[in-house]
Amino acid sequence: MNDKELVAVHAAKLVKDGMRVGLGTGSTADCFIKELSRLHKDEGLKVIVIASSVVSAIKAGEMGLPLQSIEQTERIDLYVDGADEVTLDKTLLKGRGYDLVREKLLAKAADRFVVLIDKSKLVGRIGERFPVPVEVMPFAWRMVKDSLEKLGGRPTLRRTANEDGLVMTSYGSLVLDTVFDATIDIADLDDALNAMPGVIEHGIFRGLASSVLIGADGAIQELDIERRSDSQDVDSRDFVDDGTADGD
């Protein structure tokens, strides 16, 4: 089992009978969908799933998981998804896929949002390895590009893999992948993007993740924040998967 499968199998143990579970998008989320489907088929786990993307909906349907549309959903019990970057305060960068709107909706609607990564995703700052994806209304992209440049960003429209067209999200928007200097404050940037006209969604997920499970060389670690009286020390702690996860 590789590290992505390891954390996915562990996260699936958090799912209890009757839960509504949000499914993320990407290779790590796929491992979770596969394990959830196994538990549903082989062990009779009763679950309803809500997908964050068309591709995850198709996968879940093919694997026999009972799907509910996002339109019919208000709250969910658990959302499980991957991320492209994670800092020690559990801020995430997401959005290498094209489904930021649904991903953030599900993250916000979940009683618990569990993020699954391997240790390569842990970074010192958001934006260290990837640009920040900013999803924009197509007619607004030049004005948003200008606003992003005024914030110090270097935005480029995301292109298809063979460079012959522009990527459109499942919401029908364009993506401005934007590089920011290391000095930018991510909380300020998050606030500025949230308030920017023409921006539909962006890839900074701050204050949303309940826990981050890290697959690291065959073991699972959980990102943990320890608060002390006069400071906030952040670290990750070793985690032993003894098969008794109870969702606490």
Ligand SMILES: O=C(CO)[C@H](O)[C@H](O)COP(=O)(O)O
């Ligand atoms: O945010 C995402 C899609 O929008 C994915 O969760 C992120 O890209 C991680 O993908 P993977 O698990 O394949 O590394």
